[in-house]
Amino acid sequence: MPRLDDVLARLEADEKAGLDRLMDWLRIPSVATDPAHAEDTRRAARWCADRLREAGIDATVEETGTPDKPGAPVVWAQHAGAPGYAGPHVLFYGHYDVQPPDPLDLWESPPFEPVVKPAEPGGPGERVVARGAVDDKGQVSTFLDAVRAWKEAAGGVPVRFTVLIEGEEESGSVNLERFIESRASDLKQCDVALISDTGMPSPTQPGITYGMRGLVYTEIFLHGADQDLHSGLWGGRAPNPNSELVKVLAQLWDDDYRVTIPGFYDDVLPLADEEREEWRRLGFDQVEALRKIGLGPEADVGEAGYSAIEREWARPTAEINGISGGYTGPGAKTVIPAVAGAKVSFRLVADQRPERIRDAFFAWLTECTPKGCRWEFVDHGGGPPGNVARDSAHLQAARRALAGAAGGTEPVLIKSGGSIPVVGMLKEKLGLDTILMGFGLDDDRVHSPNEKFELDCWRLGRRAHTRLIGEFAGAD
Amino acid sequence: MPRLDDVLARLEADEKAGLDRLMDWLRIPSVATDPAHAEDTRRAARWCADRLREAGIDATVEETGTPDKPGAPVVWAQHAGAPGYAGPHVLFYGHYDVQPPDPLDLWESPPFEPVVKPAEPGGPGERVVARGAVDDKGQVSTFLDAVRAWKEAAGGVPVRFTVLIEGEEESGSVNLERFIESRASDLKQCDVALISDTGMPSPTQPGITYGMRGLVYTEIFLHGADQDLHSGLWGGRAPNPNSELVKVLAQLWDDDYRVTIPGFYDDVLPLADEEREEWRRLGFDQVEALRKIGLGPEADVGEAGYSAIEREWARPTAEINGISGGYTGPGAKTVIPAVAGAKVSFRLVADQRPERIRDAFFAWLTECTPKGCRWEFVDHGGGPPGNVARDSAHLQAARRALAGAAGGTEPVLIKSGGSIPVVGMLKEKLGLDTILMGFGLDDDRVHSPNEKFELDCWRLGRRAHTRLIGEFAGAD
Numbered sequence: 001m002p003r004l005d006d007v008l009a010r011l012e013a014d015e016k017a018g019l020d021r022l023m024d025w026l027r028i029p030s031v032a033t034d035p036a037h038a039e040d041t042r043r044a045a046r047w048c049a050d051r052l053r054e055a056g057i058d059a060t061v062e063e064t065g066t067p068d069k070p071g072a073p074v075v076w077a078q079h080a081g082a083p084g085y086a087g088p089h090v091l092f093y094g095h096y097d098v099q100p101p102d103p104l105d106l107w108e109s110p111p112f113e114p115v116v117k118p119a120e121p122g123g124p125g126e127r128v129v130a131r132g133a134v135d136d137k138g139q140v141s142t143f144l145d146a147v148r149a150w151k152e153a154a155g156g157v158p159v160r161f162t163v164l165i166e167g168e169e170e171s172g173s174v175n176l177e178r179f180i181e182s183r184a185s186d187l188k189q190c191d192v193a194l195i196s197d198t199g200m201p202s203p204t205q206p207g208i209t210y211g212m213r214g215l216v217y218t219e220i221f222l223h224g225a226d227q228d229l230h231s232g233l234w235g236g237r238a239p240n241p242n243s244e245l246v247k248v249l250a251q252l253w254d255d256d257y258r259v260t261i262p263g264f265y266d267d268v269l270p271l272a273d274e275e276r277e278e279w280r281r282l283g284f285d286q287v288e289a290l291r292k293i294g295l296g297p298e299a300d301v302g303e304a305g306y307s308a309i310e311r312e313w314a315r316p317t318a319e320i321n322g323i324s325g326g327y328t329g330p331g332a333k334t335v336i337p338a339v340a341g342a343k344v345s346f347r348l349v350a351d352q353r354p355e356r357i358r359d360a361f362f363a364w365l366t367e368c369t370p371k372g373c374r375w376e377f378v379d380h381g382g383g384p385p386g387n388v389a390r391d392s393a394h395l396q397a398a399r400r401a402l403a404g405a406a407g408g409t410e411p412v413l414i415k416s417g418g419s420i421p422v423v424g425m426l427k428e429k430l431g432l433d434t435i436l437m438g439f440g441l442d443d444d445r446v447h448s449p450n451e452k453f454e455l456d457c458w459r460l461g462r463r464a465h466t467r468l469i470g471e472f473a474g475a476d
Numbered sequence: 477m478p479r480l481d482d483v484l485a486r487l488e489a490d491e492k493a494g495l496d497r498l499m500d501w502l503r504i505p506s507v508a509t510d511p512a513h514a515e516d517t518r519r520a521a522r523w524c525a526d527r528l529r530e531a532g533i534d535a536t537v538e539e540t541g542t543p544d545k546p547g548a549p550v551v552w553a554q555h556a557g558a559p560g561y562a563g564p565h566v567l568f569y570g571h572y573d574v575q576p577p578d579p580l581d582l583w584e585s586p587p588f589e590p591v592v593k594p595a596e597p598g599g600p601g602e603r604v605v606a607r608g609a610v611d612d613k614g615q616v617s618t619f620l621d622a623v624r625a626w627k628e629a630a631g632g633v634p635v636r637f638t639v640l641i642e643g644e645e646e647s648g649s650v651n652l653e654r655f656i657e658s659r660a661s662d663l664k665q666c667d668v669a670l671i672s673d674t675g676m677p678s679p680t681q682p683g684i685t686y687g688m689r690g691l692v693y694t695e696i697f698l699h700g701a702d703q704d705l706h707s708g709l710w711g712g713r714a715p716n717p718n719s720e721l722v723k724v725l726a727q728l729w730d731d732d733y734r735v736t737i738p739g740f741y742d743d744v745l746p747l748a749d750e751e752r753e754e755w756r757r758l759g760f761d762q763v764e765a766l767r768k769i770g771l772g773p774e775a776d777v778g779e780a781g782y783s784a785i786e787r788e789w790a791r792p793t794a795e796i797n798g799i800s801g802g803y804t805g806p807g808a809k810t811v812i813p814a815v816a817g818a819k820v821s822f823r824l825v826a827d828q829r830p831e832r833i834r835d836a837f838f839a840w841l842t843e844c845t846p847k848g849c850r851w852e853f854v855d856h857g858g859g860p861p862g863n864v865a866r867d868s869a870h871l872q873a874a875r876r877a878l879a880g881a882a883g884g885t886e887p888v889l890i891k892s893g894g895s896i897p898v899v900g901m902l903k904e905k906l907g908l909d910t911i912l913m914g915f916g917l918d919d920d921r922v923h924s925p926n927e928k929f930e931l932d933c934w935r936l937g938r939r940a941h942t943r944l945i946g947e948f949a950g951a952d
Contacts, residue, residue: 033806033808034805034807035806099809099810100803100805102803102805103704170808170809171808172808199709213708215708215810217810219808224771224775225771226769226771227582227769227921227925227926228579228582228923228924228925229769229924230894230922230923230924231795231797231823232689232823232892232893232894232895233788233892233922234769234788234893235795235823235893236733236778236791236793236823236893237776237777237778237785237788237893238766238769238771238775238777238778239775239777240795240796242795242796242818243725243728243729243794243796246722247726247729249719249726250722250723250726251726252719286713290714293701293705293714294701294703295700295701295714295715295848296848298847299714299847299849300713300714300848301713301715301846301847302712302713309713311712311713312709312710312711312712312713317707317711318719319711319716319810320716320719320722320801321707321718321802321803321808321812322718322801322802322803322804322809322811322813323799323800323801323804324799324800324801325796325798326798326799327576327578327798327819328799328800328817328819329509329510329576330510330511331509331510331576331647331856332509332646332647332819332856332857333509333576333646333798333819333923334646334693334821334895334923335797335923335924336797337797341804343802343809345707345808345810347707347708347711371774371775372766372771372772372774372775372776373775380807380808381808416708416709417708417709417711417712418706418709419810442709445703446709447704447809447810448703448705448706448811449703450703
């Protein structure tokens with residue numbers, strides 16, 4: 001058995017090359033949700049498989065979807081580990097697709113031309129800025145680099161593992177369930193999943209995430225006349241889909257920011273006093289978090305009766321992610337549009353099911369159909385909430401690896417309001433618990449212009465993955 | 477004095493050439509509201525001045541706006557008429573700018589490549605289809621052709637008139653008031669204004685419009701954080717401008733479709749029973765009008781207590797003409813946007829003032845500011861309602877000209893829900909009444925894809941303008 005220190009030394013020596021590799025990957029605009037980037041998306045998958053093969057892992061790029069409607073491919077690999085390996089069979093999951101980069105004019109440097117920016121006094125540390133820097137290429141790269149360091153320093157990765165890196169996480173993982181079912185016999189050999197797509201409290205305070213919210217993402221269109229109308233000739237005597245859509249959607253919340261869809265909270269569990277107290281002790285500073293995004297304390301709005309962190313981690317929400325109707329160009333156009341649309345998503349917690357919430361939302365809209373209008377509904381997918389056991393042996397191994405990587409600082413147990421649909425899916429389909437060991441920060445501008453990944457966090461991730469491989473393999 | 481019949485014969489002989497000229501004009505995309513079409517807009521103005529000069533009218537293209545912010549130019553001409561002319565000095569107003577053509581994909585032929593389509597059994601008659609076909613290039617062309625026929629058949633136009641054809645009618649006529657003030661001494665010589673930018677009940681039933689609604693057009697933006705946010709990490713703990721904008725705008729109407737802004741109805745006059753009865757006798761068929769735009773009778777929505785025609789002609793409204801915020805591309809993006817915006821306009825009646833309504837709207841919004849958000853307001857201009865005397869001698873002349881052009885069918889007196897800001901402006905600034913002699917039809921798709929002008933209506937307009945010139949000049 002090789003010494004862990006040798007692998008860590010190799011990892012450190014490879015740091016500059018590792019950063020160059022990440023920058024290469026970030027240059028590929030793998031916006032899988034946009035058909036114009038279909039070839040870029042495949043290219044990003046091949047790039048990832050190539051890096052795994054360089055580390056001695058026999059990775060392949062696997063098609064998803066149907067011949068009629070192909071999905072983004074999955075990067076797939078199975079690795080036996082060292083002879084006599086007695087630790088858990090680990091499923092490493094990540095995603096190589098990225099969010100659309102718009103609004104483009106708010107980027108200080110082009111989203112797919114990554115740059116390393118120096119630390120700013122009182123501001124962010126040294127960081128790489130690009131779409132996908134932290135979500136999720138940068139985080140996946142910390143695992144790829146750890147695997148490479150083991151290969152180079154020890155001749156191979158001692159742990160038995162399976163790799164599943166998908167390309168549709170940012171668009172609802174619509175083909176993932178079918179893919180997992182098609183590989184169920186292989187995947188059922190796994191003992192635990194490992195995902196690096198979450199955050200930690202600060203660059204010096206590592207964390208492990210034990211719960212994510214679920215997601216269901218819909219798009220709705222309200223149709224009126226079969227043509228755009230002149231608002232002078234028709235204003236006051238025909239329905240205006242813009243105005244009617246607004247009237248319906250405004251009723252989605254009550255004055256306490258609670259969602260009004262009947263049955264919406266049926267499968268939400270009450271928060272335990274113990275958990276609330278534990279979260280309170282984490283000292284999360286909502287006022288400071290709001291300040292960083294240009295808002296004052298009065299912007300701390302959300303469901304009545306819960307603190308900000310409770311609302312993010314343990315309460316469901318409804319959000320209008322996009323809305324569009326009528327004339328939106330420069331100047332004035334006096335039009336009543338034929339159709340208005342909105343993208344509406346829900347974050348789910350506890351036992352809420354995406355299909356049930358979607359159906360309840362569409363039923364509620366149908367109930368509220370404005371006179372003279374009709375609805376058109378689209379389901380963009382999602383996934384159930386992901387809730388992870390807090391006390392498994394695998395989680396203990398991750399805690400030790402993280403503490404070692406952070407110079408002895410014990411990680412805290414946190415949750416996230418974001419969604420990784422696969423967490424719930426792996427639990428349901430394969431009975432797998434997931435270790436969410438992530439390295440992002442709250443102000444990383446995930447999904448926004450100028451997304452960043454701080455290099456101290458990236459380095460911590462590389463060391464943590466290298467050490468976790470050692471933990472599972474019993475290296476010293 | 478030449479005989480009217482000679483001029484009408486010349487007009488008819490010129491018909492094909494006149495249609496070709498109109499098609500040329502329609503090919504110039506004079507979308508003045510869009511800075512990308514600034515040069516096209518000027519080109520359309522020059523085209524119009526050139527046609528007037530061909531008819532012996534000394535027309536010029538006059539700049540508007542300020543050096544910092546130039547407006548679209550005005551086509552301007554003053555013509556003395558025949559020696560000894562004793563009729564009214566007529567101000568002819570029209571506009572050569574057109575509405576933006578989007579949504580482009582709904583056009584059956586490109587908006588700026590005019591085509592003549594044959595009559596369809598049970599459908600529209602022979603017609604020219606293009607952006608601006610009827611609003612307002614086609615209607616202005618009926619006046620230009622009448623002037624040309626008088627020049628060619630009689631050596632000149634006997635009537636004293638001034639021409640003011642502007643290029644910003646579709647974007648709130650923002651520079652017109654200043655232009656009118658700069659020419660006030662000339663314009664005060666006029667006795668009556670003549671505008672052809674309205675409609676009539678059917679191709680065989682001419683009409684004169686004696687009232688238009690006013691307009692005020694605003695754009696509002698609701699700002700939240702200084703960056704787009706991840707809806708997982710921030711959903712439930714920061715304001716979402718999309719959702720908050722929707723909640724505020726939904727309160728703009730009560731359940732009876734009445735506008736809720738305090739004081740909004742203060743300057744609205746009650747409808748006289750006599751006028752309601754007169755309108756009822758016009759036999760306007762709202763169910764049939766809705767059917768033509770793909771809607772059933774249940775789509776007859778609007779302010780409670782008024783018929784459709786009363787709502788269009790005599791009641792004010794608020795409309796969301798455009799709304800936009802967050803991700804509106806294909807697929808899913810889980811974003812909370814930094815800003816959401818809407819274009820909101822109001823149609824005004826009776827004594828309502830655009831400035832007062834705009835101020836009241838902005839004050840109401842400010843009162844409703846969502847927690848943690850701030851507003852940004854833009855005024856895109858507008859104009860007061862236009863109310864015209866029903867019994868003037870000039871109107872009687874127009875009735876005779878129209879009846880003659882329509883083979884003896886007496887025109888009816890109607891109103892319009894649309895707005896021609898200049899009507900109110902001419903009354904206020906110069907004390908001028910306006911004759912609104914228009915030739916559009918309800919289903920002309922004004923401001924919509926596939927805008928049309930039926931050739932029977934165009935021909936009626938050419939004859940009516942030719943005859944009206946004769947009426948004023950005392951020709952027989």
